[in-house]
Amino acid sequence: MDDRDVYSKVSELLDDYLKPLGMLRGRGPLRALRELTRGIVFTASVQLSNAVRLWAQSPRQLHRGMERLSGCLADRRWDHREWAAGVLRLAAEAVEDDDLIPIDATELAKPYARRMQYLCTVRDASRVGDPLVPGYWCFGAYHWQPDGACLAPLMLRPYSSHQPDFRSENALFSRWFWTLREATAGRGIWLMDRGGDRPAILSDLLRVQPRWIVRLRDDRGLIGPDGTRQSARTWAEWALQHRPERGRAVTLPVRLPPQDVPQFGTPPPLWLVAPSYTFGDNERWLLLTCGLIDQHKGPRQVRYDYALRWRAEDGKRLLGQIWHVERFLTRSFLALERMLWCVVLAGGFVAALQREQPRLRQELERQVLYHDKPFKLPGYRLARGLQAVTLADRSLSMLNNA
Secondary structure, X not given: OXXXXXXXXXXXXXXXXXXXXXXXXXXXXXXXXXXXXXXXXXXXXXXXXXXXXXXXXXXXXXXXXXXXXXXXXOOOOOOXXXXXXXXXXXXXXXXXXXXXXXXXXXXXXXXXXXXXXXXXXXXXXOOOOOOEEEEEEEEEEEEEEOOOOEEEEEEEEEEOOOOOOOOOHHHHHHHHHHHHHHHHOOOOEXXXXXXXXXXXXXXXXXXHOOOEEEEOOOOOEEEOXXXXXXXXXXXXXXXXXXXXXXXXXXXXXXXXOOOOOOOOOOOOOEEEEEEOOOOHHHOOOOEEEEOOEOOOXXXXXXXXXXXXXXXXXXXXXXXXXXXXXXXXXXXXXHHHHHHHHHHHHHHHHHHHHHHHOHHHHHHHHOOOOOOOOOOOOOOHHHHHHHHHHHHHHOOOOOOOOO
């Protein structure tokens, strides 16, 4: 297939993907968001200049296009919440019952920013020594399909402790948990690391999501089968000695102490899963699960699913290494929020290509030099292939920082 045919085919598929959201309009904010989404898909960059280069034919058009996109992204007169809800619903349609949804927070560092709204202090992991710099936090929920090896962002929500309506990180997570639960209708299995072992988070999970896995701290208090309260580590050691091993792990029915974790109504059955093996420094996973043991999965599948929580780390690397999200050049917090929804939209489209267009996917992956090299990040070759086809088909100058 010729490069121009591939570019044209993918453009048509992208238009079809964006049409239900009303983004094919000829003017207004939705047009700007459509152009930015196209830029992310075809240039592997969130920079407005690269998105405008897809159609600008002169320096004047490039300048005016960037000013228009920048103005629309920061336009406070337009309420984007209905459109963002549509983006989330569209991404959540692909979530199946047993798909995994790793949830994790990351930092968006802006070391040289001084005047952007609500700047807080984060760590810049891209620099030696992980220095503290200005930036934002970002709540991320990712969709991982083990059968199809597809990885895509579901939600990317920036936040800062300096926002006017900020009460706490737990309060924000609680609100976004309900939003994610409503969009997915309870489908999928939520995965969280030890950062999710907080009373407020555990309380929300009990109310919101029917199936989840959280890694516990060693000192998390649990009520065992005999009604006594012990630490998670103590109960795990007891279970390893007295409970039968199944799938290289032991399970124990437990409860969360109501005085530690607020609970409403009758809480669902919970299980402590402790693998029979340890990692370096004698470290052992202590997993609290809901809605899985003896219902849908056994301990072997639970520990395997939790191991795939690291796909959240892969998702963050995909955003940073492929789409360069950390190089955002938006001028306001509102523009950053809308830009991240465009990233979710672009990620959902690339995942849809990977699932539904196998022949086109293979054609795109052939565009990448050393395409037989086994990349660990799902979608890496596909995204790079889209960028290669764009450069081959269009008369574009060298993309900036892409």
